[in-house]
Amino acid sequence: MRIILKSFLAALAILFMTQAVAVSADLTEASQGLLAKGYKDKTAAVEAVAATGDARSVIILEALLGGKLFIQKSDNVLVIGVKAEGGYKTVNAITGTEIGLTPKSDVKKVRINNKMRGLIKGQLGGLTLLSDDPALRMKAANAVFISRPKEMMAPMQSALASETDPTVVPAMTRALAALELRHGATMADKQAALEILSDLHDPQVKSLLSGELSSLRALQNPTGPEKELIIAVQAGLTKIDEKLDFLNIIENIFQGISLGSVLLLAAIGLAITFGVMGVINMAHGEMVMIGAYTTYVVQELCRNFAPGFLDYALIAAVPLAFIVSGLCGVGIERSVIRYLYGRPLETLLATWGISLILQQFVRTIFGPTNKEVSSPEWLSGTWEVTGGLALTYNRIAIILFAAAVLLMLVLILKKTAFGLQMRAVTQNRQMAASMGIRTGWVDAMTFGLGSGVAGMAGVALSQIDNVSPNLGQAYIIDSFMVVVFGGVGNLWGTLVGALSLGITNKFLEPYTGAVLAKILVLVAIILFIQKRPRGLFALKGRAVES
Amino acid sequence: MLGLRKVAGIMTGAAMLATSALGLGTAQAADDVIKVGVLHSLSGTMAISETTLKDAVLMMVDDLNKNGGLLGKKVEAVVVDPASNWPLFAEKARELIEVDKVDVVFGCWTSVSRKSVLPVFEELNSMLFYPVQYEGEESSRNVFYTGAAPNQQAIPAVEYLMSEEGGDVKRWVLAGTDYVYPRTTNKILEAFLKSKGVADEDIMISYTPFGHSDWQTIVSDIKKFGSEGKKTAVVSTINGDANVPFYKELGNQGIVASDIPVIAFSVGEEELAGLDTAPLVGHLAAWNYFMSVEDEENAEFIKKWHAFIGDDERVTNDPMEATYIGFQMWVQAVKQAGTTDVDAVRQAMYGQEVKNLTGGTAVMNTNHHLSKPVLIGEIQDDGQIETVWRTDGVVKGDAWSDFIPESAKLTSDWTYPFVCGGCEKAMF
Numbered sequence: 001m002r003i004i005l006k007s008f009l010a011a012l013a014i015l016f017m018t019q020a021v022a023v024s025a026d027l028t029e030a031s032q033g034l035l036a037k038g039y040k041d042k043t044a045a046v047e048a049v050a051a052t053g054d055a056r057s058v059i060i061l062e063a064l065l066g067g068k069l070f071i072q073k074s075d076n077v078l079v080i081g082v083k084a085e086g087g088y089k090t091v092n093a094i095t096g097t098e099i100g101l102t103p104k105s106d107v108k109k110v111r112i113n114n115k116m117r118g119l120i121k122g123q124l125g126g127l128t129l130l131s132d133d134p135a136l137r138m139k140a141a142n143a144v145f146i147s148r149p150k151e152m153m154a155p156m157q158s159a160l161a162s163e164t165d166p167t168v169v170p171a172m173t174r175a176l177a178a179l180e181l182r183h184g185a186t187m188a189d190k191q192a193a194l195e196i197l198s199d200l201h202d203p204q205v206k207s208l209l210s211g212e213l214s215s216l217r218a219l220q221n222p223t224g225p226e227k228e229l230i231i232a233v234q235a236g237l238t239k240i241d242e243k244l245d246f247l248n249i250i251e252n253i254f255q256g257i258s259l260g261s262v263l264l265l266a267a268i269g270l271a272i273t274f275g276v277m278g279v280i281n282m283a284h285g286e287m288v289m290i291g292a293y294t295t296y297v298v299q300e301l302c303r304n305f306a307p308g309f310l311d312y313a314l315i316a317a318v319p320l321a322f323i324v325s326g327l328c329g330v331g332i333e334r335s336v337i338r339y340l341y342g343r344p345l346e347t348l349l350a351t352w353g354i355s356l357i358l359q360q361f362v363r364t365i366f367g368p369t370n371k372e373v374s375s376p377e378w379l380s381g382t383w384e385v386t387g388g389l390a391l392t393y394n395r396i397a398i399i400l401f402a403a404a405v406l407l408m409l410v411l412i413l414k415k416t417a418f419g420l421q422m423r424a425v426t427q428n429r430q431m432a433a434s435m436g437i438r439t440g441w442v443d444a445m446t447f448g449l450g451s452g453v454a455g456m457a458g459v460a461l462s463q464i465d466n467v468s469p470n471l472g473q474a475y476i477i478d479s480f481m482v483v484v485f486g487g488v489g490n491l492w493g494t495l496v497g498a499l500s501l502g503i504t505n506k507f508l509e510p511y512t513g514a515v516l517a518k519i520l521v522l523v524a525i526i527l528f529i530q531k532r533p534r535g536l537f538a539l540k541g542r543a544v545e546s
Numbered sequence: 547m548l549g550l551r552k553v554a555g556i557m558t559g560a561a562m563l564a565t566s567a568l569g570l571g572t573a574q575a576a577d578d579v580i581k582v583g584v585l586h587s588l589s590g591t592m593a594i595s596e597t598t599l600k601d602a603v604l605m606m607v608d609d610l611n612k613n614g615g616l617l618g619k620k621v622e623a624v625v626v627d628p629a630s631n632w633p634l635f636a637e638k639a640r641e642l643i644e645v646d647k648v649d650v651v652f653g654c655w656t657s658v659s660r661k662s663v664l665p666v667f668e669e670l671n672s673m674l675f676y677p678v679q680y681e682g683e684e685s686s687r688n689v690f691y692t693g694a695a696p697n698q699q700a701i702p703a704v705e706y707l708m709s710e711e712g713g714d715v716k717r718w719v720l721a722g723t724d725y726v727y728p729r730t731t732n733k734i735l736e737a738f739l740k741s742k743g744v745a746d747e748d749i750m751i752s753y754t755p756f757g758h759s760d761w762q763t764i765v766s767d768i769k770k771f772g773s774e775g776k777k778t779a780v781v782s783t784i785n786g787d788a789n790v791p792f793y794k795e796l797g798n799q800g801i802v803a804s805d806i807p808v809i810a811f812s813v814g815e816e817e818l819a820g821l822d823t824a825p826l827v828g829h830l831a832a833w834n835y836f837m838s839v840e841d842e843e844n845a846e847f848i849k850k851w852h853a854f855i856g857d858d859e860r861v862t863n864d865p866m867e868a869t870y871i872g873f874q875m876w877v878q879a880v881k882q883a884g885t886t887d888v889d890a891v892r893q894a895m896y897g898q899e900v901k902n903l904t905g906g907t908a909v910m911n912t913n914h915h916l917s918k919p920v921l922i923g924e925i926q927d928d929g930q931i932e933t934v935w936r937t938d939g940v941v942k943g944d945a946w947s948d949f950i951p952e953s954a955k956l957t958s959d960w961t962y963p964f965v966c967g968g969c970e971k972a973m974f
Contacts, residue, residue, distance in 0.1 A: 039711060067827070067927065113924065113934050114828050115713050117804040203773035211775030244770075255762040262760070360589060368593040370790060374822045382800055392798040395762070465759045466790045470591055474757050509763045514754040515724050 050123035070107035122147030145175040187225040198236030201243035202387030260502025261402035266475040267482035269454030283355040285472025291321035291458020311376040321455040329451020487535030583642035585653025590630025649886035677868035681730035685945040685958035685967035692872040695943040703832035716776040722783035724753040737949040761795040803828025815861035835867035913958035915943025
């Protein structure tokens with residue numbers, strides 16, 4: 001009995017071993033095409049590798065998609081490499097055995113093009129549909145939704161039946177409906193699938209239905225049920241379009257607020273230096289630029305000395321940018337501007353000169369090329385509110401940041417002793433001085449505060465714009481526009497001005513294009529200023545008269 | 547009146563003295579040097595792109611002098627800064643030719659700056675080498691265009707995307723900055739697409755101002771335009787700084803290359819240097835040169851560049867190759883003519899051959915445009931662009947596009963019997 005069992009087990013082991021070897025041999029053979037130069041051979045090889053069903057095939061295809069699959073030049077063997085000091089840490093792609101450190105020049109990357117990328121994603125979808133990781137299953141379902149191969153029907157059905165994660169179920173339902181619509185056996189199946197799909201409102205479903213519609217229309221002699229299907233698809237499309245139109249308006253408002261908050265950030269420092277102090281500060285944009293460069297320096301320092309904190313470098317950059325730009329501002333005020341109070345034309349020319357000097361200074365130190373400020377992980381990507389409405393995280397963060405900066409400024413102005421002195425000096429310099437306020441010191445601090453806030457704006461702008469010596473110039477005109485439109489000397493005016501300009505711009509843009517929208521907004525502001533020279537919220541009282 | 551002229555004369559003399567003293571450092575007689583003018587912006591918006599080309603010319607002048615100079619004379623570069631200010635380009639060009647007496651000028655980047663200096667070069671019969679891809683529809687007797695004409699970049703790029711390998715694209719977004727190069731290129735592309743049977747509703751054209759930074763609306767429009775069930779691609783003639791926020795927004799809104807590929811004509815290695823390219827992998831660029839091309843000439847060029855600039859991280863790009871080809875051709879033509887006289891050198895330029903940095907040979911044609919290969923590449927996560935497709939041989943640059951009816955009839959040929967930059971019949 002025991003002997004029989006033993007021999008049975010041995011036979012089983014041998015069987016298992018030969019099978020394992022056989023599969024691996026299959027994979028070697030299937031992957032041969034990847035060594036070829038032409039994309040046709042490679043495409044065939046991707047399909048062959050996926051068809052083996054070998055566990056390694058997922059690893060190979062993922063490496064290929066991620067650009068980590070290489071050919072070892074010496075013996076034409078596929079290896080998977082991870083970047084390391086002095087080359088790549090490589091493992092054999094077929095067997096998974098470690099090879100070790102390979103210099104860069106000894107391996108050649110397996111190149112893929114966009115068509116292959118789509119194919120690999122679809123194939124990986126098929127292979128990872130039953131993976132343990134719900135995120136992977138989700139990705140797989142979405143990939144199948146895009147590629148819709150007929151052979152995925154049965155696996156998708158069984159995957160959906162055994163799916164327990166509530167977040168993955170909708171994605172799988174959607175993918176299955178897409179499969180049914182394309183390959184369903186009966187018209188009833190297709191109609192049912194269509195019903196599920198037209199309840200969803202995202203552009204991908206719209207794309208799928210429009211594609212189906214045009215292929216149905218291309219049919220030579222549509223049968224009765226096919227004609228019915230055409231009508232049903234059209235109805236489904238109209239339903240989706242209605243929902244998308246509504247979401248579109250919400251999206252427009254969001255984008256308007258987001259543009260408005262960028263304008264607000266850029267202008268709010270100017271609302272202090274120009275609005276409160278009355279200095280026509282053409283170097284304001286350069287304070288923003290210096291803030292952005294401070295972010296770059298902080299990030300580089302982090303990269304070199306504390307790579308673990310790289311994701312938080314941006315947060316550390318906020319106070320530092322405030323300090324650097326603020327000190328710059330105090331320097332400018334003490335060295336130049338204080339001699340020019342009450343002479344607006346000279347101030348304008350002097351600050352314009354300073355802005356040119358600062359630009360060239362930065363260009364000399366950092367070079368004329370753009371500097372890369374990378375976005376941390378928590379600021380990348382989009383938040384899918386619902387299908388068809390996706391808000392990007394960096395824009396949301398900038399809106400919140402702008403609100404926080406505004407709140408901070410309001411508190412400083414209204415609730416601190418410094419704010420009180422600042423307002424006193426602007427309203428009546430002689431009186432404030434005779435009350436014992438050091439007006440010169442308050443001037444310097446106020447200008448420093450405005451400049452520092454501009455520096456903080458630079459941190460935010462480094463996330464959405466170029467960090468180059470010209471960064472500031474792009475914003476100076478917009479900033480003046482916002483402050484003048486909102487009403488000089490009024491923070492709330494700046495807020496309302498920025499937001500209304502942003503939203504108007506974003507509602508005009510789809511109809512007129514970006515160039516004309518900008519022109520129209522500018523013309524509207526000019527007309528408005530003719531009517532109300534002091535802006536939206538004009539200050540009243542004696543202070544204005546002087 | 548006479549007094550004034552005298553003063554002006556004295557001042558010009560003084561200026562000449564000052565420049566020669568500055569340039570040479572030693573009291574060398576003007577006869578012993580050949581002067582090369584460099585007319586690239588070193589400040590202002592275009593400094594980001596043009597500074598590199600100035601350095602490239604300086605490197606090649608340096609190299610030439612180390613190898614014994616030209617016609618037994620030392621070569622000297624005269625660098626001026628037109629500061630991204632288009633009218634200033636014309637003034638500085640005049641200064642280079644009249645005051646500094648340069649024998650040739652390498653310069654300009656934007657089409658508007660080239661248009662601004664054109665009358666100066668024609669009036670004073672001097673020679674300009676223009677190293678950037680441009681919209682065509684021009685051929686001047688005094689300019690050699692070493693960058694790509696539309697048929698050497700835009701048309702092959704669109705043909706590639708239409709092909710099976712490129713993804714069989716049916717719907718097109720033509721996005722560009724609002725000035726002469728994108729507008730003319732898009733006009734040519736639109737006519738070309740229609741000739742290939744693309745319907746009006748499958749073409750979307752959008753222009754944005756220089757330095758545009760808020761791309762939310764346009765990117766979400768592209769997303770919507772791409773959700774009509776047909777394969778969609780974006781052809782981007784967006785220029786300069788605006789590209790960085792554009793690509794950032796693409797990445798953030800999750801438009802990946804396998805869904806909607808973007809092919810760019812103004813984005814090279816230099817522009818990608820300020821960008822985290824991980825979300826952009828697979829987007830395309832069409833040029834005549836990529837730094838990543840494995841070729842001996844290229845490796846040699848990159849090595850020299852790194853040694854000259856003292857930074858191993860600096861990249862090379864297409865306009866640098868165009869500057870390189872132009873400079874080498876000019877040197878060969880001067881050697882062949884035995885003089886730097888503009889008319890003699892011009893005649894010697896025709897048929898001049900220089901090895902491309904990507905393999906093969908570039909030839910100067912009588913329409914003042916080059917024959918060179920066209921490459922299409924994909925952006926990689928390390929900021930490099932890897933070739934995915936290239937033309938079999940070289941493509942001859944065509945000054946007048948065949949896809950705009952009024953320019954299809956025009957011929958550009960500066961040799962007998964035509965002798966014109968754009969005429970319907972031969973002049974002689």
